[in-house]
Amino acid sequence: MTRYARTFAALLAPVVGKPVEEVLSGIGKPPKPELGHFAYACFPLAKERKTAPPKIAAEIAEAVAASMDGGGALRDVKAVGPYVNVFVDGRTAAREILPDALTRGADFGCSQQGGGAAVPVDFSSPNIAKPFGIHHLRSTVIGHALVRMLAAAGYRPIGINHIGDWGTQFGQLLAIWEMEGDEERLRSEGIHYLLELYVDFNKRLEDQPELRDVARERFRRLESGDAECRRLWSLFREASLAEFNRVYALLGIAFDDTKGESFYEDLMAPVLEELAAKDLLRESEDATLVELGDEDLGTALVKKRDGSTLYLTRDLAAADYRWRTYHFDRALYVVGGAQSLHFAQMKRVLELLGREWHERVIHTPFGMMRFTDRKMSTRKGDIIYLEEVLERAVELARETIEAGTRDKDRGLPDDLDTCAHRIGVGAVVFNDLKNRRVRDVTFNWDDVLNFEGETGPYLQYTAARIASMGDKLGRPITAQVDFATLDGPGETQLLLAIDGLEAALLRGVEASEPSYVADQLLEIAQRFSTLYARRDWKVISADDGLSDARMLLATATRQALLNGLGWLGIEVPDRM
């Protein structure tokens, strides 16, 4: 949807005698652009007035047409059956949208809607002592996209990496370490060695179920401050962070705040005390829990039998900390849908504690990453490393560029490494973001390494072609053009797609849904490509005025792609 839907609504409102917002919600898009760019359905009015819809449509169309002065952005209002349809005047749209895109540059499509409100976004949050697998991709890229989208929409996002560096898993590592730990190997092999230990632990567990208790005991020991346990924990932590940071560097992701769960160690006691003081705790089989008063939510365990803490306990402490630190407008948790119950419980406990802001805590779930060919199990060491996926994508991009330069008799780009990196990573990231986040995704090398069709490289390619036209034109791009030359239906549809970027951003921010932006970008690229491929539609021609006008349109297209891809965390190469 674009600004012109509102223009249309404003025109209709006095005629139908309803507020603009209500009219706006009744405006849609006709199935075919030949019918018009916007449509207003008259069925609800027909019911109120007990008159046939086509008759009302005809009356409204006539009244609206009479009230238009002719020089506005809309034209040709007419009734089509029960609908009032209208066209956007391409010339006016071009004059209003294109100079805006040129002037605002990286700011085009952005909004001030957020008013600087703080929004902590908890994402990625890998567990230490487990490698960064492909299944971590989802939280990482969705969260990163949301951070950038929020910033573009005028919010003040805080990207938080809530590293899983506390809990029984460390008890497990400490337990196995006593049996076969080797500091030399940890130093040289890093996280791969930790994975080996983790797998070994689970293997031994089959014959020695008592190891589970040993692990719990070791975690308790860690939590009570045992020096050797602390020292080893610190080693594991460093080894893992080194790997994580390599992957974040590949993806171009930086966090505003990286705090392990361990950070909240001292903040849990106050929460537990407050729960006790408010008489919300209950002992059950020597463990401590909170009664939630809701059958569907069950009960929430906050302390184990041995007195050590749980995930939920730390998340409660973290929520309090984030509120005190940021006074957030909302706090997002980009965590898999499997943990819906955990977050529902957490919100409920916050509510019971009287945190009036508990409604602002929002779980932003996403579907699972699964695998077709076989069941993947980290416990058995069966894992696809995200780093490997990214590297293979970059390698394939490099081969594709090299093949392209041979076929097209062009030189390799100077910055081949940068190009290949952006394309490969862009393909992987866009592939994850293009679908609605709640859907499960099946990992498939062919999909991830596909560069054709609705993919990141397709969008980058569209932008790259425009960039090279800019070079070829050889003169500055100007907004002083004859907009009348951009009046064709193809141009107008492209303009409306470009103008729709801001709405897609706001809708995406509202729903925490990066795919809305991804969709809009595809529409922009497709509409441009359709024009571009036409033999009778060359940007650069002997007609300088026409060339300048079309180049301005192309430049706005590229700016929209650049900005939108930037929000998704995808960089665009200059050449492909």
Place this chain on the structure above:
RNA sequence: GCGCCCGUAGCUCAGUUGGAUAGAGCAUCGGUUUCCUAAACCGGAGGUCGCAGGUUCAAUUCCUGCCGGGCGCGCCA
């Protein structure tokens, strides 16, 4: 068993708060390059929108019940 999520073309998915003949990409078939980058474009074929009811002038969209898949349901995170 209970709760949450999902079910649209052979495959992967859109479908903007119910509205006009349900749209893309991949795959498939056919076409486009004396070159503004074919990682592209155009066209063909392909769908009882899981099933059955209900609400409505109108349901892929809302409600109920089934069926199918996924996830979760106290001492992992």
